[in-house]
Amino acid sequence: MPELDIVPSTDGEVLLRAEGLVKHFPLKEGIFFKHQVGSVKAVDGVTLAVRRGETLGLVGETGCGKSTLARSIMRLYPLTAGRLIFDGADLSTLSRSRMRPYRRGMQMIFQDPYGSLNPRRRVGSIIGDPLAIHKMAKGAGRTKRVQELMEVVGLNPEHYNRFPAEFSGGQRQRIGVARALALHPKLIVCDEPVSALDVSIQAQIINLLDDLQAEFGLTYLFIAHDLSVVQHVSDRVAVMYLGKLVEVADVKDLYSTPRHPYTNALLSASVVADPDKARSRDRIILSGDVPSPINPPSGCRFHTRCPKAQALCSTEEPQLRSAAGDPASHQTACHFPVADGEKLASEKAAILHAVEGFLAEAPSVGAGSREASAT
């Protein structure tokens, strides 16, 4: 386990601190006698601090461990290793029953507004569930509180007795938000809260989360793969690759001077809704796919796809630290961080080459008219 090193926060107190968090899922084989043959290293040593009142964005590709990290932080999984300190209390080894009182302080909003609500229960009782489980309110008091919550998230309190199927996707996500708010949590983990929604509805939910944060002083851990949404909502952003953090920085620093080659690639790949910018930007196109988290590459896990990789990258694992000239809040895990104005190699040329080859060599197919139009 590498030495833990968290920059002491200068502004705002730390609400949640994860130190060397590890979550491995065992892979088992055998029919009668199961034995472990390896493990999926979904989260492999993540050190992270979330400050009170901030929104920390967490980005990364599918399978990089974002959701596992979120669920580990919620203690929905037992941790393989590492410590988790929430609001001053060490949660990493608490039993289920000892954990329960702390759950009040941390709630989660899920990606799929269809799958995360029980279709056979009425909305009022879904939102009232946390109150019932934590014995916070009963009877008429609970009903009143649920209706307040529905009003807070922009739902009509009269729809208390309806079923989830009677609501649209955006409204269902509001139900999920109301449920998360029921216990006055300090931290809300939002796992892709808007990715399943239409653009216009996405904006409604983002604004709602914004308003709630201002009103109740909430802290968000906001997971999304849409980089422009993360840029819009976050104060700080952490970039994850294959179970590890590769870069953490204030949102402005991360988007203006990304230091890790992976962050650079990710940012250059994100599409922006501006035709001039979208066409003028030089995309860094990563070759291949994300390696398997069962056998992650040695050294820096990104070295197999990195345009800047050198021999050192495959042998020694880089630690999160500030590059020269960066503020202490901007940390990168890279031996050769990208300097200001540096351009990374792009693969455009390779694609062009393949296309030309196709046109020159491909055996002719189809009717003559088609060939004429193709060449």
Next chain:
Amino acid sequence: MTLLTVDNLKVSFPTADGIVHAVRGLSFSVDAGKTLGVVGESGSGKSVSALTLLGLNPGADTTGSAVFNGADLLTMSQSQLRRIRGAEIAMIFQDPLSSLHPHFRVGWQIAEAIRAHTSVNKHDARAQAIELLRLVNIPQPERRVDAYPHEMSGGMRQRVMIAMALGLKPKLLIADEPTTALDATVQAQLIELLTQLQREVGMAMIIITHDLGVIASIADEVLVMYAGRAAERAGARTIFFKPHHPYTRGLLGSVPTATGVIGSRLLPIVGAPPSLINVPSGCGFHPRCPFAMQACVDEQPSLDPVGDDPTHTSACWLPPDMIGVGVAMDVVRQRYAGSHRDARAAKLPGVVAAGDGAAVYA
């Protein structure tokens, strides 16, 4: 040169709850070698229109015409359509896992399409399949040609779909949400690939998506759809910088990077897309529109020229010179709308009280 002309396309589905009017009079055209981006929310009729063109909507009531290369796709026989489908018009679907057959090797599936339309033998078809996999940047195509779909990642499967679609060098490629299920990095690779291939092969593309970012990177022309009709149509820059229709304006206000200033509040559209069984009267957008007027409730606007760009058309009752994004133009629109509103229109949920000059999208 116009490759495809769709005129007054109407598609409806009889269901137990009533007739779903999925497409309600859609007209557009695609020029050879150009990319048309079709954008709109779920249920705006984007995918249904595309499927109808290829005759993949059995059970739907379809009227109108879709003339491709001089022949109407909607009235031709199944055997004629089969000759065009796959060879001259190819399609890529959103979910590559469910559009590839899980029991067959990808190479076989690519070769099948080639063999269905041309008289090549198995061996040559396989060689072409390898060549196509190489074209779409799949590493080790000689080995991957024998892989099953489940052995590939989402991005690779989508590449296989693209390889299959390009196998016969189609004149028109319809891509229905080609990158929605994929990561940003893979999405960028595919957009790059599609634009390069298009430039070299010279095919026309229709890209259907709800992602304005994808539209901005790839489309020459944009068709904005709402509730089964075209709301606005123009060149990509005009749509993004000088939109006329309040729905287009609302979509742009909903996207973090399009509103211009990062950190400023988003301006979403109120409410949710309408039911296509009981479509609102007049303009389908009027219940959500902050500029709804009397005319919008009573009468459907037609797609008419607006602004200073000759190819710019919009189906909205606002005056044709009210184009652009930004609060100033919203105030102008609101003032105009406020003076053309009666008690009924003023009560619509999208309408906000005039005069405060603040952001009008709730």
